Amino acid sequence: MMFRPLACLVLAALILPGCVAKTAATIVTAPVRVASGAVDLATTSQSEADEKRGRELRKTQEKLRELEKDRARQQKRCDAGDARACERAAAIDRQMADLRVRFQP
Known part of the structure; x- marks a missing residue:
């Protein structure tokens, strides 16, 4: 036991x-x-920073494409004699220029 x-x-x-x-x-x-x-x-690691920058650039490029399409529509109306469309096209041009300056690759 x-x-x-x-x-x-x-x-x-x-x-x-x-x-x-x-x-x-x-x-x-x-x-x-x-x-x-x-x-x-x-x-933040370098790869995380690179990924973030890539996302921002893609988003900016998408926005620029949308603005370019809108600008083309406004320019067509401007060419047809619509004064307001000319103003909108100029405003879109400025907006696009601002985006390009801020996000230089």
Whole structure:
């Protein structure tokens, strides 16, 4: 009868140090993992910045295409004698110029 509790104690003594060591290692490295995660969240990598710039350029190009189509319609009306269409075409030209200046590739 004495053999069973003694065997359990010996087995527990062999198994528990591994668990204790793993827990201690987890506790010791936790602040480092938290700090590195905060740094990752606070900084933007070069690839992320490049992706953002690419999205902005595509969006700007799409807007310029839309403005160009609208400008062509207004210019056609202007050529037909519509003075307001001439003003709109000039305003669209200015808007397109502003977009081109802000987003030089």
